């Protein structure tokens with residue numbers, strides 16, 4: 412089924428599927444309970460991050476799947492149609508005026524159109540999306556490797572994290588955002604996807620572009636990305652924990 416390079420975890424997930432078969436949501440599979448995904452204690456999280464970073468090769472690939480394994484239905488989650496006026500205006504014109512800002516600690520800040528992104532080298536991959544809420548779906552994604560964008564912008568040696576700023580407000584004054592380290596940012600499967608299942612990325616799934624960072628849980632995969640900021644630290648953003656959900660108790664490192 413998969414190229415399973417993670418025997419323990421995969422067996423664990425499969426183990427949960429027997430009883431869960433009845434819950435299958437049109438191709439999306441519920442996962443078993445995973446208490447380790449929501450440990451609010453920083454110590455356990457840091458340990459998970461360190462162990463994964465120490466023991467697993469930096470370029471370890473997430474399993475990829477075949478077309479026949481695509482989920483018939485891919486569940487949208489979180490925001491599915493941003494109400495923010497700026498976003499609504501951009502969406503009305505099919506994102507022709509949308510620009511991706513690439514800035515922060517970079518030599519060549521950029522504002523790129525969707526057309527410019529589409530002209531850059533692209534990568535396609537069929538992967539499984541695991542949400543912390545306990546479901547997973549398999550989808551096909553095409554987009555620009557984040558690495559190519561960062562190389563184009565020229566990041567400073569001081570950069571440690573890449574922050575993704577999104578268009579959607581989760582509550583007044585709090586837009587969704589996420590951050591990843593440079594190992595994940597430079598990973599070959601980390602892409603800014605503008606296509607899903609061979610179609611332009613639909614609004615419920617993050618149009619015009621969303622992050623795919625395949626070795627982590629769904630909440631890391633920022634949708635409606637407006638800006639990519641290269642930073643030394645994210646302590647000055649939001650509540651300082653590196654993401655909208657992290658600021659509310661989720662782990663910053665959601666490795667699977």
Ligand SMILES: Nc1nc2c(c(=O)[nH]1)N[C@H]1C(S)=C(S)[C@@H](COP(=O)(O)O)O[C@H]1N2
Pocket residue numbers: 485486487488489490541542543577578579587588615616617629630631632633634635
């Ligand atoms: N901007 C933004 N990105 C987001 C979210 C969101 O609400 N807003 N939800 C996250 C969560 S919890 C998941 S599981 C995935 C859902 O992606 P999907 O809608 O394509 O299934 O997007 C993630 N990225």
Ligand SMILES: [Mo]
Pocket residue numbers: 488541542543544629630
């Ligand atoms: Mo999620």
